Amino acid sequence: METGLMGSIYRFSDWVTKLFYVNLLWVAFSLLGLIAAGFFPATAAMFSVVRKWVLSETDIPVFKTFWTVYKQEFAKSNVLGYILSIAGYILYLDLMITKDAANPLLQLAYYPLLLVIVIFLLTACYIFPVFVHFETKLLQVFKNAFLIMITHPVISILMGIAAVVIYLINYLVPILIAVFGGSIFAFVVMWYCHFAFVKVQNQKELADSKEKQAAP
Numbered sequence: 550m551e552t553g554l555m556g557s558i559y560r561f562s563d564w565v566t567k568l569f570y571v572n573l574l575w576v577a578f579s580l581l582g583l584i585a586a587g588f589f590p591a592t593a594a595m596f597s598v599v600r601k602w603v604l605s606e607t608d609i610p611v612f613k614t615f616w617t618v619y620k621q622e623f624a625k626s627n628v629l630g631y632i633l634s635i636a637g638y639i640l641y642l643d644l645m646i647t648k649d650a651a652n653p654l655l656q657l658a659y660y661p662l663l664l665v666i667v668i669f670l671l672t673a674c675y676i677f678p679v680f681v682h683f684e685t686k687l688l689q690v691f692k693n694a695f696l697i698m699i700t701h702p703v704i705s706i707l708m709g710i711a712a713v714v715i716y717l718i719n720y721l722v723p724i725l726i727a728v729f730g731g732s733i734f735a736f737v738v739m740w741y742c743h744f745a746f747v748k749v750q751n752q753k754e755l756a757d758s759k760e761k762q763a764a765p
Contacts, residue, residue, distance in 0.1 A: 570611060572733075576727055592677055592731075593680060600681050629680060643662055672695045679693050679697065708742070715730070
């Protein structure tokens with residue numbers, strides 16, 4: 550193993566290669582499903598690979614892991630993604646309606662609705678990390694994502710800021726989406742989510758311990 554400057558360069562190059570490769574798989578398998586059917590399974594597969602890396606499992610077979618999750622979660626991830634997309638689209642339409650409304654009472658709903666959308670977007674950042682991290686039903690994914698988001702506000706805000714920065718960079722330099730855009734976004738979001746998941750696990754273990762101590 551290289552140390553010093555050469556070691557740092559090697560590790561940096563290795564991570565660049567990993568992120569580029571999984572991003573390439575994300576784009577390719579999204580296209581394989583003609584975007585409409587492939588985007589969400591590819592996103593779930595990408596988050597699954599990135600989750601392994603965040604958990605320090607850096608030597609996993611990337612393609613095999615990606616392909617396995619893509620196949621196994623194809624239907625479930627599409628249902629999850631389209632529920633999320635439809636909900637987001639409805640909120641967006643509602644926001645546009647209140648923004649352009651002539652009725653002053655309806656206009657008053659603009660800022661509360663804007664707050665709801667911010668909460669929705671922060672929750673959405675947790676959806677796929679929760680989906681690949683916990684074995685649970687679809688409705689429970691939404692519930693868990695919201696509860697983790699609302700009970701860890703600092704992590705959620707920092708993650709939201711990081712997500713916005715990455716989005717703006719991708720928006721200003723669209724070519725990055727095909728190179729690193731998706732994988733870097735997934736890695737940063739999963740990294741923040743991991744902190745929240747650890748806190749949730751610690752709280753659960755503490756609660757279980759107290760319950761055992763209280764039992765006769």
